[in-house]
Amino acid sequence: MKYLVGTYNSQTAVYAVTGDSAVNLTALNPAIGSDLRALISDSALLDTVSGQMDAAPKVAVSDITPALPVAKPGTIICLGLNYTDHIKEGGYEIPEYPALFMRGKNSIMAAGAPLVRPSCSDKLDYEAELMLVVGKGGRHIQESDALDHVFGYTVFNDGSVRDYQRKTHQWTPGKNFDNTGAVGPYVVTPDELPDGASGLKIESRVGDEILQSSNTANMIWSVAQTIATISEYTTLEPGDLIALGTPPGVGHAKKPHPRWLKPGEVVDIEIENIGICSNPIVDEKDYNAKDTAA
Numbered sequence: 001m002k003y004l005v006g007t008y009n010s011q012t013a014v015y016a017v018t019g020d021s022a023v024n025l026t027a028l029n030p031a032i033g034s035d036l037r038a039l040i041s042d043s044a045l046l047d048t049v050s051g052q053m054d055a056a057p058k059v060a061v062s063d064i065t066p067a068l069p070v071a072k073p074g075t076i077i078c079l080g081l082n083y084t085d086h087i088k089e090g091g092y093e094i095p096e097y098p099a100l101f102m103r104g105k106n107s108i109m110a111a112g113a114p115l116v117r118p119s120c121s122d123k124l125d126y127e128a129e130l131m132l133v134v135g136k137g138g139r140h141i142q143e144s145d146a147l148d149h150v151f152g153y154t155v156f157n158d159g160s161v162r163d164y165q166r167k168t169h170q171w172t173p174g175k176n177f178d179n180t181g182a183v184g185p186y187v188v189t190p191d192e193l194p195d196g197a198s199g200l201k202i203e204s205r206v207g208d209e210i211l212q213s214s215n216t217a218n219m220i221w222s223v224a225q226t227i228a229t230i231s232e233y234t235t236l237e238p239g240d241l242i243a244l245g246t247p248p249g250v251g252h253a254k255k256p257h258p259r260w261l262k263p264g265e266v267v268d269i270e271i272e273n274i275g276i277c278s279n280p281i282v283d284e285k286d287y288n289a290k291d292t293a294a
Contacts, residue, residue, distance in 0.1 A: 001016060001192070003187045003188075005067045012035075022061050037239050040070075066111045067184075072105060080098075080099035082098070086249075101172065103181055106176075114287055115182055115282070117262075120164075121162075122260060125159065125160045126211060126269070127250055129155075129246050130155070132151075134227075134236050134237065135149055137149070137237040146225075149227055149236065152189045153187065154184055154277075155270070162258075179287070185277065199217045202216055204267065205268045207266070215247075216244070219245065267281060
């Protein structure tokens with residue numbers, strides 16, 4: 001199943017996507033709610049509408065404004081170094097343990113929403129990443145069982161403010177500016193993808209300019225290994241988000257000059273068989289001015 005959470009006719013709902021059209025699952029059963037959390041917690045809800053979907057009215061996907069797949073994720077955990085060539089371009093040693101950090105809820109936003117370059121820095125970078133949505137929670141999850149804990153996979157742009165990232169060893173400031181981490185728009189269930197979403201082309205672009213191009217098969221730590229590692233120290237809960245790191249080609253490592261994102265550009269992150277997360281870049285002062293005017 002390919003899900004899209006979004007707004008149409010002023011109502012936010014969960015949609016099932018086929019091609020260029022979508023069915024409003026929330027309209028078929030209001031218990032499904034306005035994001036994926038109910039379906040994550042109770043997969044039987046899908047059974048209540050499966051017999052109605054073929055005959056249900058269709059909506060053009062292009063008419064739906066994406067929202068976050070999980071409106072208020074409990075925990076957002078990210079891998080910082082998970083592709084060998086990206087590690088090398090950043091000047092790091094290949095770690096023996098995943099470089100993990102966390103994002104706060106104010107740092108993420110939906111696909112299509114403005115990705116905000118902060119007023120204090122012009123060093124806004126892009127990072128194409130596979131992201132998983134935790135289905136079944138747990139602690140001390142075995143690697144052999146870990147894929148059973150995945151509800152689905154989505155696309156993530158781990159927008160990073162590089163000079164602030166380098167201010168501390170923990171990376172927290174540079175990874176947590178408001179409205180810099182784009183999620184979505186689609187969540188694809190594991191049965192539609194290879195095991196662990198491995199072997200998928202992953203790419204970032206601005207217009208015709210290809211910034212990154214790799215494959216999720218090149219990840220050092222697989223989805224299963226990552227879930228097992230994280231659950232050693234914390235209890236994963238349904239609806240948590242885990243980002244799996246970015247391949248080489250990020251802006252700060254471009255030669256001869258870094259390639260920062262600039263207001264007026266649109267950055268696209270695409271993962272094969274999942275979709276494209278597309279976001280316009282705006283300057284913070286213009287973003288705030290828009291909010292004030294509204």
